[in-house]
Amino acid sequence: MPPGETMIEAHEVSKVFGTVRALDAVSVSARRGTVLALLGHNGAGKTTLVGILTAALPPSSGRAAVAGFDVTRQPREVRQRIGLTGQFASVDGQLSGRDNLVLIARLLGAGRTAARTRADELLELFALQDVATRRASTYSGGLRRRLDLAASLVGHPEVIFLDEPTTGLDPSSRLNLWEIVEDLVAEGTTVLLTTQYLEEADRLADSIAVLSAGSVIASGTAAELKAGVGQRTVTVTLDGAADPALALDALRRAALEPVTGRENGAIVIPIAASRDIAAVIRALDQVGIEAAELSFGEPTLDDVYLTLAARPASALSPLSPEPAA
Numbered sequence: 016m017p018p019g020e021t022m023i024e025a026h027e028v029s030k031v032f033g034t035v036r037a038l039d040a041v042s043v044s045a046r047r048g049t050v051l052a053l054l055g056h057n058g059a060g061k062t063t064l065v066g067i068l069t070a071a072l073p074p075s076s077g078r079a080a081v082a083g084f085d086v087t088r089q090p091r092e093v094r095q096r097i098g099l100t101g102q103f104a105s106v107d108g109q110l111s112g113r114d115n116l117v118l119i120a121r122l123l124g125a126g127r128t129a130a131r132t133r134a135d136e137l138l139e140l141f142a143l144q145d146v147a148t149r150r151a152s153t154y155s156g157g158l159r160r161r162l163d164l165a166a167s168l169v170g171h172p173e174v175i176f177l178d179e180p181t182t183g184l185d186p187s188s189r190l191n192l193w194e195i196v197e198d199l200v201a202e203g204t205t206v207l208l209t210t211q212y213l214e215e216a217d218r219l220a221d222s223i224a225v226l227s228a229g230s231v232i233a234s235g236t237a238a239e240l241k242a243g244v245g246q247r248t249v250t251v252t253l254d255g256a257a258d259p260a261l262a263l264d265a266l267r268r269a270a271l272e273p274v275t276g277r278e279n280g281a282i283v284i285p286i287a288a289s290r291d292i293a294a295v296i297r298a299l300d301q302v303g304i305e306a307a308e309l310s311f312g313e314p315t316l317d318d319v320y321l322t323l324a325a326r327p328a329s330a331l332s333p334l335s336p337e338p339a340a
């Protein structure tokens with residue numbers, strides 16, 4: 016399959032459990048070698064969508080395909096091409112890390128020698144050699160996640176589903192896992208990631224879909240989402256001798272809209288473009304004020320999330336068009 020091929024696609028997928036509409040006409044897609052992140056509070060529908068895309072759960076309506084195979088009509092082909100981690104973990108705590116990987120390779124049909132070779136490759140890739148013969152139940156959280164991810168890769172999947180891969184990990188284990196995911200993606204693996212950590216989506220995801228009560232309420236790149244709700248700002252801290260009123264006046268004359276910030280009387284200036292940073296400095300310079308400190312603030316995904324969460328459900332609409340399938 017050539018690069019750029021759509022590897023994950025859900026088109027108007029709905030799922031109804033009795034009276035609960037867990038998913039309502041959800042459309043998402045991801046191209047080969049990219050990361051799609053699903054964000055959403057508990058109960059938003061992330062697990063249900065992952066269940067449908069992994070051919071574990073039939074959709075009530077709509078269609079979904081993974082690696083070009085329809086999840087309803089070709090579930091076997093789909094399952095052969097995917098790896099699952101997280102809430103779907105298949106690691107047996109009573110077995111060593113190595114025996115887990117060998118067992119999975121054998122279950123996937125590899126011969127004894129090939130299974131051992133694959134296990135050793137993965138132990139090396141995930142730096143698990145030193146603990147390879149220890150029971151998995153004795154592993155730390157970080158080691159367990161690495162083994163879990165290694166287990167999902169035994170069959171060389173084209174698409175992997177990472178369900179909250181770093182929840183509960185310390186910062187260095189989290190970073191380590193992010194680097195592994197980035198390497199896999201660089202080699203062409205496609206990743207669907209569910210996460211509660213906006214920083215994780217920001218770092219790893221090429222595109223993000225925000226789910227709320229079964230609907231996609233926003234989608235796009237992290238930058239697009241931030242531009243949709245966030246506001247870039249310049250924050251200026253004056254030194255004690257400078258007159259804040261004079262500074263505010265000068266900034267207003269430069270067609271800027273400064274507000275006095277909450278901390279240390281700092282002045283916060285919303286800006287539309289990078290050139291406005293220069294306008295801030297020029298305006299202050301013209302009245303002989305030098306900023307003691309000047310910082311530039313990008314909206315964060317947290318801003319996006321908080322803004323979306325604050326909107327009444329009736330006002331929710333996608334911030335940007337769905338990425339083309």
Ligand SMILES: Nc1ncnc2c1ncn2[C@@H]1O[C@H](COP(=O)(O)OP(=O)(O)OP(=O)(O)O)[C@@H](O)[C@H]1O
Pocket residue numbers: 032033035036037055056057058059060061062063064
């Ligand atoms: N088998 C089921 N039967 C009935 N309702 C279900 C079933 N599975 C999920 N739901 C409901 O569907 C909605 C979406 O659940 P889902 O587990 O997909 O959300 P989620 O975003 O994955 O949440 P979490 O982060 O808690 O796993 C919830 O209201 C949930 O209670």
